[in-house]
Amino acid sequence: MRRYRLLSPFRSCAWLCRIKDLPFEHVKVEPFMGGTRTKEYKDKFPTGLSPAIDDNGFKLAEGGAIMKYLCVKEGWTDFYPTDxxxxxxxxxxxxxxxxxxxxxxxxxxxxxxxxxxxxxxxxxxxxxxxxxxxxxxxxxxxxxxxxxxxxxxxxxxxxxxxxxxxxxxxxxxxxxxxxxxxxxxxxxxxxxxxxxxxxxxxxxxxxxxxxxxxxxxxxxxxxx
Ligand SMILES: N[C@@H](CCC(=O)N[C@@H](CS)C(=O)NCC(=O)O)C(=O)O
The missing domain is CATH 1.20.1050.10 (Glutathione S-transferase Yfyf (Class Pi); Chain A, domain 2)
Incomplete structure (x- = not known):
């Protein structure tokens, strides 16, 4: 059983992927424990915030931007309309x-x-x-x-x-x-x-x- 993180922008992104059956690897970080402030995390995602994605080397943070990126890339025009x-x-x-x-x-x-x-x-x-x-x-x-x-x-x-x-x-x-x-x-x-x-x-x-x-x-x- 998957155990998704607590944080709301993360849930929105994960939910979109689940609705669309897009598989993803879920790497857990603990923002409440400083998990997004480590050098390792910030080297990868300089905003120091979760959620963030690494799509074959393309790195992106911000829940809204991530969802838009996925919708355009995957052609999910119902969730991000072309109108x-x-x-x-x-x-x-x-x-x-x-x-x-x-x-x-x-x-x-x-x-x-x-x-x-x-x-x-x-x-x-x-x-x-x-x-x-x-x-x-x-x-x-x-x-x-x-x-x-x-x-x-x-x-x-x-x-x-x-x-x-x-x-x-x-x-x-x-x-x-x-x-x-x-x-x-x-x-x-x-x-x-x-x-x-x-x-x-x-x-x-x-x-x-x-x-x-x-x-x-x-x-x-x-x-x-
Ligand atoms: N504007 C960002 C906000 C993300 C955000 O606030 N993330 C929090 C967790 S809910 C975080 O990573 N906080 C870590 C910190 O402040 O060090 C988004 O919508 O993705």
């Missing part, structure tokens, strides 16, 4: 992603991870803050990018939807159903979209590690 305007909408989202939806990782996932590693406390204030922040980020995403069924319009998801999903869905995956957006009337469109993306091939496999971490974290909180 100019749809493609531009994917690019618009991926450019915006880092200053908006991706903050879910910095503001919700990282504090959880620090607490899990015993470096930070997770008290009622931390929980309330995580809830407010996640609702704020997810609502903004819904209002700005889900005017239609998928981010780039059309009737099928693209790499923009994969990138956004891994950020937003991780809230419930790691913090549990108490933090779910489900049932909120003001987030009906978001929930419908989450359900559609969750139905994509290999979802559970790619998200197994992050869900497992969530179970461990919740058990730790329950036992505290």
């Amino acid at each position: 100019l305007q749809q493609q531009a909408l994917v690019d618009q989202y991926l450019s915006n992603h880092h200053s908006t939806t991706r903050k879910m990782t910095m503001k919700v996932f990282h504090p959880m991870m620090m607490s899990f590693m015993g470096k930070q406390e997770w008290d009622a204030d931390a929980g309330a803050k995580a809830k407010d922040t996640s609702v704020f980020i997810a609502s903004k995403f819904q209002d700005v990018f889900l005017k239609e069924r998928f981010i780039a319009g059309g009737d099928a998801p693209t790499i923009a939807d994969l990138a956004a999903y891994t950020e937003i869905a991780q809230v419930e995956q790691v913090l549990g159903s108490e933090y779910s957006f489900e049932g909120r009337e003001d987030m009906a469109r978001l929930n419908e979209w989450l359900g559609e993306i969750k139905g994509l091939k290999a979802h559970d496999d790619v998200h197994r590690t992050v869900s497992k971490l969530g179970q461990l974290f919740q058990a730790k909180l329950a036992g505290a």
Whole structure:
């Protein structure tokens, strides 16, 4: 059984490959343990960030760039459309992603991870803050990018939807159903979209590690 890494941009790239049955060798690095800051890693990938790929000697980092590269190389025009305007909408989202939806990782996932590693406390204030922040980020995403069924319009998801999903869905995956957006009337469109993306091939496999971490974290909180 594959054990995919926890990190959201990695999950998006791995998920795309799994959906398309593109085999890849998964080399594990541990960013939380400084694995991307070693000389060996930086010599290969100077950004010092994961995910990164080595495609027969061609080295590339940044989740969005990796997914675009693979789509163009492999001819996956459903996930990165050739229609100019749809493609531009994917690019618009991926450019915006880092200053908006991706903050879910910095503001919700990282504090959880620090607490899990015993470096930070997770008290009622931390929980309330995580809830407010996640609702704020997810609502903004819904209002700005889900005017239609998928981010780039059309009737099928693209790499923009994969990138956004891994950020937003991780809230419930790691913090549990108490933090779910489900049932909120003001987030009906978001929930419908989450359900559609969750139905994509290999979802559970790619998200197994992050869900497992969530179970461990919740058990730790329950036992505290
Ligand atoms: N903009 C990058 C962000 C990647 C990123 O933040 N990677 C983190 C793990 S989630 C990392 O490698 N951090 C290592 C470090 O900061 O030293 C992308 O979308 O791929």
